[in-house]
Amino acid sequence: MTLEIEQLLHRERLPHIWCAGCGVGIVAGAFLRAVLDLGLKRENTVVVSGIGCSSRAAGYIDLNTVHAIHGRALPVATGIKMARPEFTVIVLTGDGDGAAIGGNHLIHSCRRNIDLTCILFNNQIYGMTGGQFSPTTEPGDIATTAPYGQFEPPFDLCRLAEAAGATFVARGTAANIRQTEKLIKQGIQHCGFSFIEAVVPCPTEYGRRNKPAKAVDMLEAERARSISKTKAARLSPEELRDKIVTGVLYEDTQKPEFQRTYAEVSAGVRAQVGRRFAEEDEK
């Protein structure tokens, strides 16, 4: 298994830029295992990322990889998918890239229900630029641009994706990576827009200013806070406040997928035009 994963890596590009204890590599590994398990064809698989720590994953993966500009991985992926529907297109993004600067693209990709898989690495901080708060930083926590504690409320990204129209919404953690890997696989197999939030620790920029501080403790805390959807349903909002609800949170297999719908409309129009031309030719 390890060997096969290495085949999906540009080994000459290693070592990677991620800090010791970072959760991005853990989830990137789960993604690669999912690609192998699903038997995705290398030439037909495209990974698109934006800018940020998690988006750097694209540079180590030996598939068709596009390291786009900040926040714009989803529209680039949309162009690729519409031009080449036979491609499996996966977007790797972060909480800053995907939910702040790229937030508008996220909700519109959900609304269209285009067949992309978006894995959003949520470390709740801008790591690459030095620990500024992101749209998912928890209230009261310290960031370099929230020196007195974060006072903006955070997004619940899964609820956002569901409300915006995504048809597969799931949350996993770096702490429970087997579950996350399974969720990624399900997301890739789902026809429609799949949104997978992967909660990952950033000990360097989040941990050092907040509690818990150490990577292992952060992972442990993630595990302790995780709760399944079924269990969460039985808890009150107060009891749920500090919890990370994991698993498949929403799934809809009925809503039409964007690219296929476009193809159907286009085929219908062409058939109609073709008939008209044939009739005119007869005359």
Next chain:
Amino acid sequence: MEPWHGHLLKERVDQSSLLIQGNRACVLGALDAGVRFYAGYPITPSSEIMEAMAFELPRAGGVFVQMEDEIASICACIGAALTGEVAMTATSGPGFSLMQEAIGYAIMVEAPLVIVNVMRAGPSTGRPTAPSQGDVMQARWGTHGDHPAIVLAASNVADMYRLTMAAVRFALRFRTPVTLLADQVVGQMRESFSEELIGRYRLTSGDFDFTPGYLHPDVAREVRRPHILGSGEHPHVTGLFHDETGFPTNDPEKTDKFLRDLYNKVAHHRDELCLYDVKNEGNGRVCIVAYGSCARSARAAWRLADQEGLSVEILHLYTLFPLPVEIIQKVARRVEFMIIPELNLGQYAHEVRKMAEQWTTVIGMNKTDGTLITPREILDRIAELVGKYESV
């Protein structure tokens, strides 16, 4: 590629001629040149391009997507271009501003695409329904960093057709975004247009082929091997400085070479890229250098001048960037005045002045009130200059 059936049916008024809107002629040119992917966002006065694409592309087996903003639009085009599609988007000032960062990305990853900017009076929201040429320098330097730019300017409906085709060809040959500038008047005007007119049209750069559907098969030699997603190479595409492998590099020598190659692939091909037309060559002490709708005013002024016994030369530029240095300097050497009418505060005149002022006096004529410069206004200015000169 599947054939398409559209405009010609809808707008044909009889067998021999068409009355067609500039924005729609642009779509016609794009489709004839093989554009099969369009992503855009509505904005006056370019929306007719998008509407026509929404109608035509599904019929042509192509892809049309209305995106959530102009940033998404150009990014979707880049995505499509990376798979080998010929992609296009159209917009106006505010949308063009939003696209700038992505234009830099397209340049960096050598993604061919066509961006049509039907200019309106700006800055900001400005006057959405008034013509302007205020985005000329933005088209050259809008995105950050040193970069090449190919910028064409249309002055009539036939231009909207053939320069769109030229833009596609340049984009594919040089693997870079090409901007076609029009303005509200050119984009929204309707004008006689016929197959005959296209065929008869000749630009002075002799090697230009406007056969519908013609695409240059050769990528310029300075272009790195184009990476096409799904071609079996599984390439890596990045906006970071990268080397031949496509992967990021911090090597000073490699980054410098990369940037210079990028820049020179356009600069070294000015011969091919600089399209222009000279009227009344070598006659007269004054040359009107004009582009876009001002070129029409210039041509009309030339005819008026002729009636009044004044000889005037016209240099009509279809390519604004790369700068047509050779022809501008050639003309500058033989005339006493170069008049440059523009619907801005002298953006291009400033560029021409830099190249030509050692030989001639470069005079800008500027209008920013949302109306066109009239032929009479140009002629009056010429008479004033020539008169002034004679009295010295």
Next chain:
Amino acid sequence: MSGARGGTSPEQKPWDLLAGRDFIEVRFGGSGGQGVILMGVILATAATLDHRRVVQTESYGPEARGGYSRSDVIISNEAVDYPEVERADLLVAMSQPAATQYIGSLREEGIFIYDSESVTEPPLFRGTTFAVPFARMALEETGRKQTTNILALGAVATITGIVLADSLRKAVMGKVPPGTEELNSRALARGLALDPAEWQRGGAGAHS
């Protein structure tokens, strides 16, 4: 004077005041929603059918309804350079502001046609002038005020002869919204049947 109301009068002889000119500049002015730009497009289409070289430009405010609206059509036997009207041979004003604003662009020897109910204070113009209650006529003829622009185009063709009536008919049919062909065809016929003498203002005997 035919005085025909509600019917066609094909024997009406056009005045053709601008027929046969090599170069004609026409300006239509009104407010948004009156179909002024469509008037320009239709006239330009008709002139194209007459095998003329044509440029039609438009200038309008940001509003879809209300605001100003202007459409220029230049008809020529050669390629047209400057695309907008400099000195109009014909001004058709469908609103008071358009009449007031654009009268200055009309040549002294040009022709001024306006909707007599919308333009209640016609600007001073010494040349050939026609004041026609287009909107009222359209309402009488078709019951739809929206057909006013087509009726006015018919009148323009009859008065000026700048396009052939047949070309105009074809152009109207190709450009009006589907389902309105019959109504617009009636409006056009009514305009084409209009007797210019009945509506000419001032300068009696201008037409000999």
